Amino acid sequence: MNGIYLDNNATTRVDPAVVEAMLPYFTEQFGNPSSMHSFGNKVGLAIKKARMQVQELLGAEYDSEIIFTSCGTESDSTALLSALKAQPERREIITTTVEHPAILTLCTYLEKEGYKVHLLQVDHKGRLDMAEYRQLLSDQVAVVSVMWANNETGTFFPVVEMAELANAVGAMFHTDAVQAVGKVPLNLKDTKIDMLSVSGHKLHAPKGIGVLYLKRGTRFRPMLRGGHQERGRRAGTENSTSIVGLGKAAEMALEAMDYENTEVARLRDKLEAGILAKVPRSFVTGDPDNRLPNTSNIAFEFIEGEAILLLLNKFGIAASSGSACTSGSLEPSHVMRAMGIPYTAAHGTVRFSLSRYSTEAEVDRVIQVVPEIIAQLRKLSPYWDGDGPAAEPEKAFAPVYA
Amino acid sequence: MWDYSDKVKDHFFQPRNAGVLADANGVGDVGSISCGDALRLMLKVEPESDIILDAQFQTFGCGSAIASSSALTEMIKGKTLEEALKVSNQDIADYLDGLPPEKMHCSVMGREALQAAVANYRGEVWSDDHEEGALVCKCFAIDAVLIEDTIRANNLCSVQDVTNYTKAGGGCSSCHEGIEDILARVMVERGETYTPGSAPKQEVSPVGLTNLQRIRKIEAVLESVRPQLKRDGGDIELVDVDGKTIYVNMTGACAGCQMEALTLQGIQQKLMEELKEFIKIVPTKVSSLTRAMKG
Numbered sequence: 001m002n003g004i005y006l007d008n009n010a011t012t013r014v015d016p017a018v019v020e021a022m023l024p025y026f027t028e029q030f031g032n033p034s035s036m037h038s039f040g041n042k043v044g045l046a047i048k049k050a051r052m053q054v055q056e057l058l059g060a061e062y063d064s065e066i067i068f069t070s071c072g073t074e075s076d077s078t079a080l081l082s083a084l085k086a087q088p089e090r091r092e093i094i095t096t097t098v099e100h101p102a103i104l105t106l107c108t109y110l111e112k113e114g115y116k117v118h119l120l121q122v123d124h125k126g127r128l129d130m131a132e133y134r135q136l137l138s139d140q141v142a143v144v145s146v147m148w149a150n151n152e153t154g155t156f157f158p159v160v161e162m163a164e165l166a167n168a169v170g171a172m173f174h175t176d177a178v179q180a181v182g183k184v185p186l187n188l189k190d191t192k193i194d195m196l197s198v199s200g201h202k203l204h205a206p207k208g209i210g211v212l213y214l215k216r217g218t219r220f221r222p223m224l225r226g227g228h229q230e231r232g233r234r235a236g237t238e239n240s241t242s243i244v245g246l247g248k249a250a251e252m253a254l255e256a257m258d259y260e261n262t263e264v265a266r267l268r269d270k271l272e273a274g275i276l277a278k279v280p281r282s283f284v285t286g287d288p289d290n291r292l293p294n295t296s297n298i299a300f301e302f303i304e305g306e307a308i309l310l311l312l313n314k315f316g317i318a319a320s321s322g323s324a325c326t327s328g329s330l331e332p333s334h335v336m337r338a339m340g341i342p343y344t345a346a347h348g349t350v351r352f353s354l355s356r357y358s359t360e361a362e363v364d365r366v367i368q369v370v371p372e373i374i375a376q377l378r379k380l381s382p383y384w385d386g387d388g389p390a391a392e393p394e395k396a397f398a399p400v401y402a
Numbered sequence: 403m404w405d406y407s408d409k410v411k412d413h414f415f416q417p418r419n420a421g422v423l424a425d426a427n428g429v430g431d432v433g434s435i436s437c438g439d440a441l442r443l444m445l446k447v448e449p450e451s452d453i454i455l456d457a458q459f460q461t462f463g464c465g466s467a468i469a470s471s472s473a474l475t476e477m478i479k480g481k482t483l484e485e486a487l488k489v490s491n492q493d494i495a496d497y498l499d500g501l502p503p504e505k506m507h508c509s510v511m512g513r514e515a516l517q518a519a520v521a522n523y524r525g526e527v528w529s530d531d532h533e534e535g536a537l538v539c540k541c542f543a544i545d546a547v548l549i550e551d552t553i554r555a556n557n558l559c560s561v562q563d564v565t566n567y568t569k570a571g572g573g574c575s576s577c578h579e580g581i582e583d584i585l586a587r588v589m590v591e592r593g594e595t596y597t598p599g600s601a602p603k604q605e606v607s608p609v610g611l612t613n614l615q616r617i618r619k620i621e622a623v624l625e626s627v628r629p630q631l632k633r634d635g636g637d638i639e640l641v642d643v644d645g646k647t648i649y650v651n652m653t654g655a656c657a658g659c660q661m662e663a664l665t666l667q668g669i670q671q672k673l674m675e676e677l678k679e680f681i682k683i684v685p686t687k688v689s690s691l692t693r694a695m696k697g
């Protein structure tokens with residue numbers, strides 16, 4: 001496949017060097033790391049090395065703070081459920097309206113179980129109100145969970161500062177850093193962040209491997225109980241192959257950190273500026289001055305995202321959309337709704353997410369194709385008339401029911 | 403990515419009859435911008451004959467919404483209004499070689515645009531008579547509104563009930579929590595609280611069918627399979643109907659033979675389709691007469 005892949009926030013390709021590092025652990029190095037023979041021992045050492053590679057990427061103080069899990073979602077669930085179990089006297093959770101479903105769906109469930117969930121609102125650029133946050137913090141709060149960077153817009157949240165505030169009232173602080181790890185430098189040992197989630201497949205490691213960072217001294221209750229793997233904090237025989245892969249990917253991400261924040265960011269900016277210059281009635285969502293270096297989320301007014309994706313796909317370009325139709329739901333993305341993006345634009349949002357494999361030629365090609373596609377779909381739209389929106393679009397098209 | 407048929411893709415990538423129809427004399431606007439779908443259907447009708455001479459559309463929506471609009475215009479061109487109004491949403495979906503369950507509402511929207519445009523041509527006001535809810539059960543394509551209405555109409559109180567009445571929840575189980583949420587909400591309205599463990603309603607009689615109607619239907623189904631059983635030297639007799647359990651007596655060569663279970667399963671399936679409810683068929687060795695005397 002020689003397509004143009006700009007959907008790296010959904011998942012990334014496994015780096016060939018990562019695959020190479022993993023291969024021996026499918027074949028000759030197949031031992032169980034817990035075993036007492038040399039088959040197992042070698043694997044145990046490889047896992048130890050991977051743990052240190054991840055520790056370094058996260059800037060964690062100890063390698064024992066790294067717990068390997070099966071995915072970002074498992075890390076998120078483990079963190080929140082552990083915080084609640086370990087502090088039964090605290091019955092409140094603070095999180096945001098724009099978290100990934102891995103947090104939000106869990107919180108909806110916990111609410112039904114009797115916990116009080118506070119959802120922090122965001123403004124039109126997806127920014128939190130720190131005064132509201134301060135007000136909600138109390139000795140009733142068991143855990144605060146705020147993502148490091150939003151997966152749809154790339155917008156950063158001030159998690160380091162928020163962790164300090166949580167710490168001051170004795171609440172635990174968790175961050176879903178699935179989108180940030182590998183793209184921005186982290187130094188967890190200098191923060192009050194107690195728990196942090198990582199997902200391997202967002203940084204060129206395989207799918208189905210994750211990490212929960214657990215700061216030393218943080219009270220903890222395991223979600224999976226059983227054997228003594230991961231010091232009893234996550235039972236189940238290790239996914240040794242993927243752990244080795246994630247270690248290698250972490251090492252490579254650290255090496256590429258500068259490139260990610262200079263060259264990838266430059267390409268992203270070029271892509272965005274190129275599209276905005278050629279497509280009328282389009283705008284960037286989220287906070288463009290404070291976001292991941294690889295992400296650009298653009299709203300195209302008066303057309304629908306799934307249709308855009310299908311046409312992009314025809315040109316071999318892969319991206320994603322916050323429209324309702326792509327998910328089979330009736331509402332567009334909760335992130336766009338939370339920012340108050342009007343429906344006529346929210347359904348037409350497209351997220352382009354680059355990686356260190358993205359090239360200048362690819363970006364140029366997308367800048368060339370997108371305006372044509374948008375124009376083609378607008379020709380079909382009842383909200384569009386010639387070169388601009390139908391005069392007073394809301395009135396020009398008034399469906400019988402709404 | 404959706405599993406769209408080639409026909410859907412074709413109509414999306416090369417939409418037929420797209421754009422404004424300048425001399426339209428019937429226009430129907432339907433849809434909801436919040437759902438991400440909106441469709442304007444424009445018709446040019448010949449007043450003398452009521453024949454649709456031309457039809458064009460404009461659609462804000464996803465791939466299947468655009469494809470459904472395109473298909474609709476192709477299907478109705480050249481038809482009289484009466485003929486065109488016979489086009490159902492299922493016809494639109496069939497024309498496109500099917501739509502994913504989450505996307506069936508696109509074909510419904512097409513059908514509604516047609517009604518709205520015809521009403522507009524005739525100078526009538528069309529109003530939407532159905533409300534569509536979020537899809538709850540993907541296995542059987544059942545939405546929240548249908549589940550809610552069914553719970554309300556029949557005072558249902560368990561997921562099992564909902565499955566018996568609507569099929570929702572009878573497949574992969576992933577929608578059970580969603581069904582429970584609806585149950586909890588509706589039961590509060592009638593002053594009850596939902597408890598997950600509660601047993602299904604005792605008597606499950608289908609909406610709108612009396613016991614007599616049910617028995618007639620059951621008899622009719624048995625009648626339809628009887629010739630085949632007779633060919634194999636057997637017969638079947640209806641013994642009793644107790645709620646959703648149907649007692650039958652298998653006689654002759656069928657009784658006790660290896661095929662009995664298999665045959666019964668087939669008949670049970672037929673009965674369920676006919677009665678539109680879950681039923682269980684249980685063979686007994688008593689005849690209808692002796693059972694009637696006992697009971």
Ligand SMILES: Cc1ncc(COP(=O)(O)O)c(C=O)c1O
Binds near residue numbers: 009100102150199210
């Ligand atoms: C912010 C965020 N959290 C969690 C996840 C889930 O990660 P995983 O797919 O590894 O469970 C994702 C991936 O889509 C994500 O973007």
Ligand code: FES
Binds near residue numbers: 540571572
């Ligand atoms: S979604 Fe309802 S049973 Fe599968």
